[in-house]
Amino acid sequence: MQTPKRKSEQTRRYNDDDNYLTPEKIQELKNELERLEQQIRPKVVEDLTAAREMGDLSENAAYSYAKGRLAGIDRRLFEINEKLKNAIVIQRGAGENGAVCIGSTVTVRINNQERIFEITGSQETDPGSGRISHRSPVGSALLGHIIGDIVQIKITDHKVDYEIIKII
CATH class of the missing domain: 1.10.287.180 (Transcription elongation factor, GreA/GreB, N-terminal domain)
Known part of the structure; x- marks a missing residue:
């Protein structure tokens, strides 16, 4: 019971x-x-x-x-x-010193392809349209980084490099 x-x-x-x-x-x-x-x-x-x-x-x-x-x-x-x-x-845009924060829209280069992610709270995620949670593996790894940073993110059994090329 x-x-x-x-x-x-x-x-x-x-x-x-x-x-x-x-x-x-x-x-x-x-x-x-x-x-x-x-x-x-x-x-x-x-x-x-x-x-x-x-x-x-x-x-x-x-x-x-x-x-x-x-x-x-x-x-x-x-x-x-x-x-x-x-x-x-959530305030939209980059955080202190232009770093990725909750509310940022981040353009990254992955294997010579560009992807755009909007970092949101966990209640508003929609991975299919690029809205990812700040708690997700990609979202949490990107937080705090600036343009030009290369962030290695472990996806399943291998690491993938995400190069930050734009933060709005």
């Missing part, structure tokens, strides 16, 4: 390393929060009230369904509020 977790224990999973968000992601979360609070949750509460008025709650599938949906919405509202409360806004 799984032991229930207190809210304080649930929030521990949101540590500082996971709270890096771009201004766009913060706005997206605010929009979702507003939509849930203004449109979706009131409709589900209305459905729950209507189902409650149908009578016997022990065999009322509509009531059970609406109650479950409301719990899911409330859980998502809690998660969004925690993310927004603990958010660390």
